[in-house]
Amino acid sequence: xxxxxxxxxxxxxxxxxxxxxxxxxxSYLIAVLHKAQELYGYVSRDAMDLISSxxxxxxxxxxxxxxxxxxxxxxxxxxxxxxxxxxxxxYVKGAAEVLQAFKDRLGVEAGQITEDGLFSxxxxxxxxxxxxxxVCMINDKVYGQLNPDKVGRIINDLRKAAR
Amino acid sequence: MSKITIYINGKPYKVEPGQTIMQAADKLGFHIPRLCYxxxxxxEGACRVCIVEVEGMKNYVASCAFPVSDGMKIRTNTLELRxxxxxxxxxxxxxxxxxxxxxxxxxxxxxxxxxxSMGIRNRHFEGQRKDYPADESSEAxxxxxxxxxxxxxxxxxxxxxxxIHNLSQAYRGFKTVVMPAYNIPMKDSVCSCCxxxxxxxxxxxxxxxxxxxxxFAALNDPSLVKVVQFAPSVRAxxxxxxxxxxxxxxxxxxxxALRRLGFDYVFDTQSGADLTITEEASEFLERLQGKGKLPMxxxxxxxxxxxxxxxxxxxIDNISTCKSPMSMTGAMVKTYFARRLKVxxxxxxxxxxxCCTAKKYEAARPELMVDGLRAVDYVVTTREAAxxxxxxxxxxxxxxxxPFDEPLGISSGAGVIFGTTGGVMExxxxxxxxxxTGQTLVDIEVQAVRGFEAIKEGKVVMDGQEIRVAVTHGLGxxxxxxxxxxxxxxxxxxxxxxxxxxxxxxxxxxxxxxxNAIPLDEDALKKRAQVLYDLDRHRTIRxxxxxxxxxxxxxxxxxxxxSPISHKYLHTHYKAKEPRGVIPRS
Ligand code: SF4
Ligand code: SF4
Ligand code: FES
Ligand code: FES
Numbered sequence: 001x002x003x004x005x006x007x008x009x010x011x012x013x014x015x016x017x018x019x020x021x022x023x024x025x026x027s028y029l030i031a032v033l034h035k036a037q038e039l040y041g042y043v044s045r046d047a048m049d050l051i052s053s054x055x056x057x058x059x060x061x062x063x064x065x066x067x068x069x070x071x072x073x074x075x076x077x078x079x080x081x082x083x084x085x086x087x088x089x090x091y092v093k094g095a096a097e098v099l100q101a102f103k104d105r106l107g108v109e110a111g112q113i114t115e116d117g118l119f120s121x122x123x124x125x126x127x128x129x130x131x132x133x134x135v136c137m138i139n140d141k142v143y144g145q146l147n148p149d150k151v152g153r154i155i156n157d158l159r160k161a162a163r
Numbered sequence: 164m165s166k167i168t169i170y171i172n173g174k175p176y177k178v179e180p181g182q183t184i185m186q187a188a189d190k191l192g193f194h195i196p197r198l199c200y201x202x203x204x205x206x207e208g209a210c211r212v213c214i215v216e217v218e219g220m221k222n223y224v225a226s227c228a229f230p231v232s233d234g235m236k237i238r239t240n241t242l243e244l245r246x247x248x249x250x251x252x253x254x255x256x257x258x259x260x261x262x263x264x265x266x267x268x269x270x271x272x273x274x275x276x277x278x279x280s281m282g283i284r285n286r287h288f289e290g291q292r293k294d295y296p297a298d299e300s301s302e303a304x305x306x307x308x309x310x311x312x313x314x315x316x317x318x319x320x321x322x323x324x325x326x327i328h329n330l331s332q333a334y335r336g337f338k339t340v341v342m343p344a345y346n347i348p349m350k351d352s353v354c355s356c357c358x359x360x361x362x363x364x365x366x367x368x369x370x371x372x373x374x375x376x377x378x379f380a381a382l383n384d385p386s387l388v389k390v391v392q393f394a395p396s397v398r399a400x401x402x403x404x405x406x407x408x409x410x411x412x413x414x415x416x417x418x419x420a421l422r423r424l425g426f427d428y429v430f431d432t433q434s435g436a437d438l439t440i441t442e443e444a445s446e447f448l449e450r451l452q453g454k455g456k457l458p459m460x461x462x463x464x465x466x467x468x469x470x471x472x473x474x475x476x477x478x479i480d481n482i483s484t485c486k487s488p489m490s491m492t493g494a495m496v497k498t499y500f501a502r503r504l505k506v507x508x509x510x511x512x513x514x515x516x517x518c519c520t521a522k523k524y525e526a527a528r529p530e531l532m533v534d535g536l537r538a539v540d541y542v543v544t545t546r547e548a549a550x551x552x553x554x555x556x557x558x559x560x561x562x563x564x565x566p567f568d569e570p571l572g573i574s575s576g577a578g579v580i581f582g583t584t585g586g587v588m589e590x591x592x593x594x595x596x597x598x599x600t601g602q603t604l605v606d607i608e609v610q611a612v613r614g615f616e617a618i619k620e621g622k623v624v625m626d627g628q629e630i631r632v633a634v635t636h637g638l639g640x641x642x643x644x645x646x647x648x649x650x651x652x653x654x655x656x657x658x659x660x661x662x663x664x665x666x667x668x669x670x671x672x673x674x675x676x677x678x679n680a681i682p683l684d685e686d687a688l689k690k691r692a693q694v695l696y697d698l699d700r701h702r703t704i705r706x707x708x709x710x711x712x713x714x715x716x717x718x719x720x721x722x723x724x725x726s727p728i729s730h731k732y733l734h735t736h737y738k739a740k741e742p743r744g745v746i747p748r749s
Contacts, residue, residue: 026747045345049742058322058353058745059344064331 008039009050016054026057029065033072042073070111070123078113078120080158083137087126090134094147098134099123101148105155118162119155167233172240184226184237185213193239196248196277198365199314200227203664203683204323207315211251212277215239223247249281255312256283257290258337259366266310266367271675273365274312295340300348302527303356303372303520304671308340311368317341317360324664326639326746327470329354341368353473353744355638357466357662358520358544358671362682371520371672374541375551381512381541382425388506391421392430392492392571393516395582396667397545399694400518403687404549404674405559410690412698415564420552421516422565428500431567432515433574435492436581436590438716439463440707442733443485443587444594445724447657451599451630456480458633458648458655461587463487465525466662466671468737470638474746475645476739481658484734488581489515489522490531492571493538494732499720500571508536515539516548518582518670521662530735544672573712576699583692584636584666585612585619588659592623592632593706599625607705613696615665615685618644620655632657637664642746668692 015035019028032055036047043066052059066072084099099110102121106114113120129135132144143154166177169184171193178187183206188195199210206228214223218236223244226237238244256278263269297307318330318341329352332339343352360369381387402411418429443461450459462468462483471482486494493515497508504511515522519542525531526539543551552559566572577593580586589609596604604623611621612634619634633655635644641660648654663669665688676682704710721729 048345052745053743056745056747058328058747059742060328060331061322061747063342063344063346064333067333068335 005046008047011039012036012047012050013054016051026055029055029057029062030069033062033066037072040076042076044076045074073111073120075113075120076117078118079162080119080138081122082119083122083124083127084110085124085127085129085133085135085137087124087130087133089126089130093133095134097148098136098146098151101151102136102155105152118159167231169231169234170236172238178231180231180233182231184215184217184224184229184231184235187231188215188226188237188239195226195239196280197227198273198277198312199316201316201319201363201683202681204316204319204363207319210255210312210314212248214244214248214251216241216244245282249283252278252281253283253287254290256286257288258293259312260292260309261286267370267373268367268675272367276678277365291337298342298349299372300350301354301356301372301524302350303523304349304354304358304361305370305372306341306349307368307370308342309368310366311341311364312366313339313341314365315341316363316365317369320359320363324637324639325355325357325359325662326642327353327355327357327474327744328746330360351742353742355466355470355473355662356521356524356671357470357638359663359683361520361671362673362675371544371547372523373547374523374543375547378514378541378543378551381514384512386510387512388428388504388510389426389512389514390428390430390496390500391426391514391516392432392435392489392496393417393421393548394432394489394518394667395436395579395586395695396518396670396673396691397516397548399582399668399691400673401545401549402560403677404546405553406677407560408690409687410694412694413559414698415566416559416562417516417548418567419562419565420557420559421548423557423562424551424555426514428568430492430496430571431574431578432488432492432517433578433581434571434710434712435488435490435495436578437575437707437710437713438491438495438733439485439488439581440577440587440590440594441713441717442491442724442729443483444591444598444708446483446485447591447595448599449725451628451656458652458658459483460658461591461660462737463581463587464660464662464667465519465521467638467641467660469521469524469740470641470662470744472737472740473742474642474744476743478645478648479737479739481648482737484730484736486531486733486735487522487525488578489517489542490525490538490735491733493526494533495571495716495720497533497536497538498732499716502720503570508534513538513540515542516545517542518545518667518673519663520544520671522672530737533732545670546672546674549674570712570715573710575707575710576702576705577707578710579695579698579702582667582695583613584615584661585609585634585659586666586695587661588612588621588632588634588657590707591657591659592630594708595630596623596625597706598708612659615688630657631655632659634659636661636666636669638662664688665692668695 198212199207208225208228213226215226216238293309295308299305398414402413501508523542577590617640668691
């Protein structure tokens with residue numbers, strides 16, 4: 001049986017193979033990394049090694065690119081993926097404080113994941129729920145009219161639920 | 164192309180077009196301060212220490228990246244410019260540890276020199292300091308990101324010259340750190356241990372792993388017999404660490420100084436080099452007769468060996484099985500010499516002073532153990548040896564030169580030139596020719612393999628058979644040459660590869676560039692090479708197999724080249740290693 005990793009690898013290789021040779025392969029590195037993140041949920045070391053050998057790009061170079069851009073994650077997403085909206089409507093209504101509350105309570109920065117692997121924190125643009133601003137999305141669920149206190153409660157609830 | 168006129172600080176000068184302001188100014192005697200620029204590397208234009216004022220430009224321009232044009236009016240030293248440059252360097256200092264008095268590069272640091280020449284005499288702000296763990300995992304090269312000022316020279320050197328691509332600037336802004344892929348420890352990376360990043364780093368962010376403490380401890384242990392050897396290129400460069408211009412032979416002074424430090428026996432790695440050549444020339448002749456793969460590729464450069472295992476394992480069968488001169492000398496110290504002294508090899512402390520950081524890695528390789536012991540217990544670089552001598556209060560420059568000890572102190576001229584690119588090939592040809600044809604090679608200076616071109620080719624005819632050889636130095640050049648070999652495996656019979664630019668004389672453990680010099684300066688390398696060629700020319704014995712010490716070694720211990728006992732102690736085999744390196748197609 002094929003594992004998911006095998007499938008991911010195969011799909012990534014197929015994606016790389018269909019890239020045009022011009023102007024030169026390296027210029028598609030970012031696109032390939034996006035594809036890897038889409039497949040694996042993050043840019044795994046396995047994916048970077050594979051990209052390196054398939055595209056003949058040194059791993060150090062790939063690592064430099066992946067860590068430079070905020071939108072690449074190098075760790076698997078947490079069980080709860082929290083995307084805090086920083087769109088205009090939310091921002092005006094205090095999204096910055098909400099984000100800070102998440103950071104403080106989880107002890108991580110945006111783009112990071114808690115040590116127990118439970119939460120990952122991301123910044124997002126408008127989630128299309130401006131009426132409920134400020135909002136965040138946790139996995140598929142939207143949480144509205146947030147404030148620092150509410151953030152505390154949400155996290156506690158999820159921690160309990162995860163036990 | 165006809166010359167153009169530029170004005171520097173109000174005076175007109177005729178200069179060649181098509182160069183940068185910095186290049187033009189250098190030739191006119193204006194040394195514009197600089198940091199990220201290095202003449203052998205691509206231009207990064209990142210540090211902005213080299214800014215100048217160009218009339219008509221709104222902002223100051225980076226002179227290392229900006230081309231001259233006709234009529235250009237440049238100012239290099241206005242008061243505002245001096246202030247702006249000083250601010251730039253002060254910003255670097257804000258995030259720097261500022262503990263120069265405990266730093267390994269105290270006195271050889273470019274940042275120190277720069278802040279002095281900028282006139283920075285007091286500090287106004289306390290910036291945010293970096294707080295990263297130092298990576299001391301590697302046997303050879305350690306990394307301390309807290310001292311890094313992000314000039315990027317190491318990254319470019321490792322990628323462009325060595326083509327190892329081990330380093331990159333990861334993350335961004337204040338959090339940028341120079342590191343190997345995935346932030347893995349250096350010891351698990353594709354690093355070749357060449358130490359060239361140490362050579363180009365302006366600060367102490369890359370250093371050799373220091374072993375001077377261990378050596379001082381051994382020197383103070385009365386139960387040990389202390390034996391030291393040093394490499395050819397050490398004598399050609401160590402004077403620079405004591406303020407001499409490049410190009411002085413300090414062989415006798417170094418022997419004397421090592422005795423003053425407390426070594427009981429001072430041997431010459433060149434003696435081991437003669438042994439290497441005798442074995443290697445014999446191995447080559449065997450391969451030529453069909454026993455083994457051609458082209459044969461030399462194996463004495465430890466950085467090249469590590470690079471080969473991780474980047475070119477498809478060529479393992481082409482690699483000479485001969486150990487390096489250092490490891491051969493060490494092996495003889497722990498066997499032949501121990502027996503002569505009638506002491507147990509465990510009681511011998513074997514030290515090597517090397518121009519190289521990768522030799523530290525080599526000395527620790529399990530496959531090079533001799534009867535369960537390390538052939539060389541500690542390797543110190545030229546720099547570390549110079550420091551030991553200074554710190555023990557030995558007046559190196561005025562010491563009376565002394566000769567080496569017997570039996571591993573005698574060497575031929577062939578052993579001397581090992582230290583420079585092309586030397587091993589020339590030495591091997593001198594011996595192989597005679598062993599093969601039974602005749603003396605009349606013109607023993609093989610000019611085609613001398614000099615600093617990236618890839619040198621030569622031909623010798625032995626008994627009507629044409630032998631085609633190639634020589635290269637620097638791991639990036641090596642990769643190019645090996646691609647040529649993959650394309651046409653019959654192109655050469657014998658190849659010499661040295662991991663460092665210029666060969667061992669340009670090793671990663673050599674003295675740091677002086678105040679008015681740049682790291683890897685080719686003129687300095689040439690002067691070091693000349694020391695070795697002069698030594699060779701003044702030798703009466705210029706062929707390795709004629710070295711009486713080597714002949715005696717065979718008679719009393721090794722029997723003959725490639726004998727079973729030679730194989731046991733002087734030869735080894737390499738294996739492919741992970742992680743595998745990738746060289747981008749250019
Ligand atoms: S020692 Fe050589 S190979 Fe290793 S990181 Fe430094 S320059 Fe690169
Ligand atoms: S480690 Fe040294 S050479 Fe490399 S970027 Fe930092 S300061 Fe420059
Ligand atoms: S701005 Fe936050 S949901 Fe639209
Ligand atoms: S030396 Fe010109 S920008 Fe650094």
